[in-house]
Amino acid sequence: MQPTSIRLSASVLGLLLSLVSTAAFADSEPTVGTLSPISLPNVSPANSDLANRGAYVARTADCMACHREDYSGGVAIETPIGNIYSTNITPSRRYGIGNYTEADLKKALQKGRSPEHQIYPAMPYPSYHGMSDDDISALFAYFQTVPPVEEPPEKTTKLPFPLNIRTLMLAWNVINVPSTENRTGLTPVQQRGEYLVNNTEHCGTCHTPRNLTQGLDKDRYLSGAPLGKWFAPNITPDNNTGIGRWSEDDIVTYLRTGKLDKRAYAGGPMAEAVAHSTRYLTDADLSAMAAYLKVVPVIKTDDYLIPLNTARLPNPISSSITYDLIEQEKYISQAKANSVTNASINSINSPKALYLTHCVSCHGVDGYAQPDARYASIVGLSSIRRAKPDALVNVIGFGAKGALNTAPKMPGFEKDLTHAQIASIANYVRVNFGGLATSTVTESDVKNIMK
Known part of the structure; x- marks a missing residue:
């Protein structure tokens, strides 16, 4: 009973989604009180x-x-x-x-x-x-x-x-067995959160690295682990490599909705966890999980998050382009015309031209996408600001599914783009929508990551 993760044109970043996330900076989210649980299926007055x-x-x-x-x-x-x-x-x-x-x-x-x-x-x-x-x-x-x-x-x-x-x-x-041990000194709310995180929701099954026997490595509890084409990130409260900068309300919002503005968007295995499980939990239980995650032992890893530089983020092209498809089409056509002025291979394969060809129809010229149609904004996301580009590269290559059935599925471009082209798009996105000063993902990096 666990996410298929352990198992063990749409656009190229249909959301860079993946990845369950990491350190929080940016805009505030709705308070917990505004996010009511989804009505629970399979509950009937006829049942006890x-x-x-x-x-x-x-x-x-x-x-x-x-x-x-x-x-x-x-x-x-x-x-x-x-x-x-x-x-x-x-x-x-x-x-x-x-x-x-x-x-x-x-x-x-x-x-x-x-x-x-x-x-x-x-x-x-x-x-x-x-x-x-x-x-x-x-x-x-x-x-x-x-x-x-x-x-x-x-x-x-x-x-x-x-x-x-x-x-x-x-x-x-x-x-x-067991995979975890109960801690002492927790409040009743934190104890409830520990039970949910460690036992029923079994978060460590994805987020804790494995030992030589493929059991959970308790010394690296919740510090992040590879999951085939995915990587479940560090969710300990470390400020730079985990979710230490997230507030408890941020954690609740993410578990309820699968997203945090300019920070995280759940895709892949985490999307499944949100879609099938956490969005149905009560506010009290999500708050308990958040309270517990804020007090688990801090573990620092080498996959740190590059701080968000809001001054480097793009401004929306206009206030209406995210939902005005006619305005969007005109702008995209002009942008493509300006970017690809001839048929030379360099122009066709320039980072911007690749993004305009494969990604723009969903994520927009400015990266703010079409939220009304549930195409994800990729501006500022943590998955494109990590020191290691693995999350972004794998989403471009293999695609991802969002947390809700109404969200479009991100297609994979493994067979449509070369490793060099995926590297170009990754660099373009990291600099233009992640606010990074530079990005040096190489063809070799992409090849190794996707293996």
């Missing part, structure tokens, strides 16, 4: 209070990101040992967990053991190990109300020998 509470627990545990909104499973979870496919967890007796007792569900969540075999830790039971009995009881009651899906997932897990020997997980569990 316990089952309806279980529907909320399922959201806090982000079960849907892996098992789909109907819990039918079949989602590929990329891991270092190969793809592991999520299972059907509807109450189907033949294909799902309809034969589970509450004790069976508890053992699966806390011990990684189904009635038939050991479970691979792609299902984050090292984090769910700390789930309370009350939450598991509510979750069990809720799953009895879910419509059964009477068919198996299209794909099932088939790992090569000896990785297909599930009993090997018993030794792994001894080393790596």
